[in-house]
Amino acid sequence: MDSILQVKGLTGGYSPRRPVLHDLNFEIKPGEMVGMIGLNGAGKSTTIKHILGLMKPHKGEVLIKGTTLETSPEQYRSAFAYVPENPVLFDELTVQEHMRLTGMAYGVEEARYKERSKHLLDEFHMNAKKDAFSNHLSKGMKQKVMIMNALLPEPALYIIDEPFLGLDPLGIRSLLERLVRVKESGAAILMSSHILATVEAYCDRFLVVHQGKMAAQGTLDEIREQAGAPGISLEEAFYRFVMAGDGDAPVS
């Protein structure tokens, strides 16, 4: 099966002299949920920014559904939805209006937009807040709005940065259940998170990013193997990767 996301030899960063990412290679296939884990400052968000097209690679390329951002920007962008680490909402739109805007932006048919937005409002328990402005929402509710907006267009690829921050237990559960369904329907998900237990339970494969390099990648068994200790948890394996090598101990 063709990969939805392909990252090939990606070297990048804010300054050409000091790359943050070094030769990253990975791909995500339809129906896969992949967890990207790493310490603060490891390069997870920078990787995501390169995939989104907010940053230009120094070397290498990123393909979504076989196209790059340069060759066909609209096709590239319409293939994914993004949930940022910090909710980014428009102050002057209500929750419902955000969904309408997303529906329009991704060309979702009006009838389908209505049906899906109603369903999402129910599912994420946001009906009471559908006419609220973003500055009247708590951090977790804002995050829910971001997630609902990402789910609305039903894209082929979801790029989700730290989705659980601020979500209440019900919200986390709704999100995970929904992501499983989305995955089963054939979409691909790239999720970055520090909640290793959840990542371990839900993701099919893992990308361990450390100091801008791919320290390990694969299924849980493959990761364990690369860590040289079968049977350990993802957290334990992760700890071994980041503590190994140059001795740069975790700061948080």
Added chain:
Amino acid sequence: MRQSLDALWQQRARAFRLEIFPYLRFMVQSGFPGFVVLMIILFMIGYGTVLREPPAGFPTLLVGVLLLTPLVSWSPMRTWLHPADVVFLMPREQEMPGYLRRSWLYNGSFTVLLMLGGLLLFWPLYNRTVDHDYALPVIALVLIILKLFNMHHAWRERRMAWPGARWVSRFVRWLLHAVMIAILLDSDVSMGIALLIITVICLAYLLLLRIPKQHALPWERLIEEEQATRRRYYRFLGAFIDVPVLPQRAHRRGYLAWLAARVPYRESNTYRYLFSHTMVRAEIGGILVRLTLLGGLVGYLTGEGALLEGWGAAAVYLLFLFIISVQARSVTMVHRYSVWRHIYPLPEKRHQASVVSVVQATTALCGVLMWLPLAAALILDGYYLVAAVVALLAALYVLVLLPRRTKRRLADAEED
């Protein structure tokens, strides 16, 4: 050693002046001061004409109440507080009275001077047209006392925990002062009745002040007020030069929002839908509503007075239309750095086209609404040609000049 809060206040006030100063240069270069001077000269000529020959039945008292009530009741409070102060200054809340004393002096002296300026401006008209009881120093003294009361009460209002109580209290305070100023200026009202009315209202007001729950120091309110003031500064300066865009507060404005909601559901309308809501709900919307109302009123009055055979009214109308378009165009600065612009699968040029069309549609709508009262006044007086010509000029401006200028502004913004 810990920095004294008094020194902190001075440091912050200086920092704000330094922050604003570079932008003032651009304002001066734009010729705005010249425009203001011109307006003052025009006003003085008009005022001089009225003073020389006051029209019979000129509503001096009404003008006095409308001018002096806001000057007496408006009690702003600049505190330079930022959101981070909830973390860093809150532990020193017991020292805050010293910090706030500086704010009291700063705002108090500014608003008292402004009020006295207003009074001096009004006095010649009052002196000339109304048979009054009190000399200028007496009225000035009474107004200063009222001003001090207002500052105190405005502070009590800021401390009220419940927004509803704050709004009611502010409304009652303004109303009370309007009544008191009317009684002060109107020599026909007997002192006995006046005192009775004032006492009853004051008692009711004092009772009202006792009811709501109060914060010891209304941190959030003061921070919000400070941010609103900063936004106003930057919005004003934004008319002349690119300034940092501060986060805006959205207002629901149901009476206008239905217009934005009518943008049809289509992919090509995405940005139009967004910018229509921005126009309606951001602070620009409020400014446009006020300008349109004022422009309509001034247009009607100058039209009815047939200023310069109607052409004067036409010039005033076009000036208002121009100011409205400049304000509407400031929407180009909003969402400039929004991440969604790079995420949505939409062509970049659609962003630009949508902004231009929203600016155009807004200016056209305000233009039509302002034209109606002007045209009604002009047509009733028989100046059909003026009404038609002004409509034609406005249409040319909105259809030809405005899109070009808006695109240029967008292009300049992109270069930055």
